[in-house]
Amino acid sequence: DAGVTQSPTHLIKTRGQQVTLRCSPKSGHDTVSWYQQALGQGPQFIFQYYEEEERQRGNFPDRFSGHQFPNYSSELNVNALLLGDSALYLCASTVGATWAEAFFGQGTRLTVV
Amino acid sequence: RKEVEQDPGPFNVPEGATVAFNCTYSNSASQSFFWYRQDCRKEPKLLMSVYSSGNEDGRFTAQLNRASQYISLLIRDSKLSDSATYLCVLMDSNYQLIWGAGTKLIIKP
Numbered sequence A: 001d002a003g004v005t006q007s008p009t010h011l012i013k014t015r016g017q018q019v020t021l022r023c024s025p026k027s028g029h030d031t032v033s034w035y036q037q038a039l040g041q042g043p044q045f046i047f048q049y050y051e052e053e054e055r056q057r058g059n060f061p062d063r064f065s066g067h068q069f070p071n072y073s074s075e076l077n078v079n080a081l082l083l084g085d086s087a088l089y090l091c092a093s094t095v096g097a098t099w100a101e102a103f104f105g106q107g108t109r110l111t112v113v
Numbered sequence B: 001r002k003e004v005e006q007d008p009g010p011f012n013v014p015e016g017a018t019v020a021f022n023c024t025y026s027n028s029a030s031q032s033f034f035w036y037r038q039d040c041r042k043e044p045k046l047l048m049s050v051y052s053s054g055n056e057d058g059r060f061t062a063q064l065n066r067a068s069q070y071i072s073l074l075i076r077d078s079k080l081s082d083s084a085t086y087l088c089v090l091m092d093s094n095y096q097l098i099w100g101a102g103t104k105l106i107i108k109p
Helices: none
Strands: A005-007 A010-013 A019-024 A031-037 A044-050 A053-057 A064-068 A074-078 A087-094 A108-112 B004-006 B011-014 B019-025 B032-038 B045-050 B055-057 B060-065 B070-075 B084-091 B097-099 B103-108
Touching: A005 A087, A010 A019, A019 A087, A019 A108, A031 A074, A044 A064, A044 B097, A074 A087, B004 B084, B011 B019, B019 B084, B019 B103, B032 B060, B032 B070, B045 B055, B045 B060, B070 B084
Parallel strands: A010 A108, B011 B103
Antiparallel strands: A005 A019, A019 A074, A031 A044, A031 A087, A044 A053, A064 A074, A087 A108, B004 B019, B019 B070, B032 B045, B032 B084, B055 B060, B060 B070, B084 B097, B084 B103
């Protein structure tokens, strides 16, 4: 049984470009949360998807958007990339808000140049 | 003031020693607390949940002090493989995780 898988693992983009990151949650998990982790910082909550809807959102601009598909997989889209968007993007899957049984993907390391 | 504060370290500790980290939080409505471990350039992994009564898992002991709003992690008989960054995490009233920036631990032979 695969855990949480994210793709791609690494990505280099130019300022102003757009990027799409993907996450497949652990089997049986229905909720996907996305986090941004800058170097030397803890993860920052971007948003959470449940039943194909954005349920909660952190303090991120509208350039960050997402989607959840009927199979619970999710995408994170970032438009008009800034240098400051360079970070590790983590996807966490849970059953609802049961964080004691959360699984994280290995992350996508995005570098904006 | 940050919602979750941790000493960034690094803590340089000889193998076999005992090391303790503290973490303070500002939101008294926080519901649940966790310690995560993160190896360099890897995803965070749950180390243990933290309960008001305190809990132990092998060499690891976690304590929660709601009155003073801090949680602690104690590692006994430290191993080289314990070298990592330890992240203090709380779940807020919206059931979202709020993360500290982590404490870096280096165990030396």
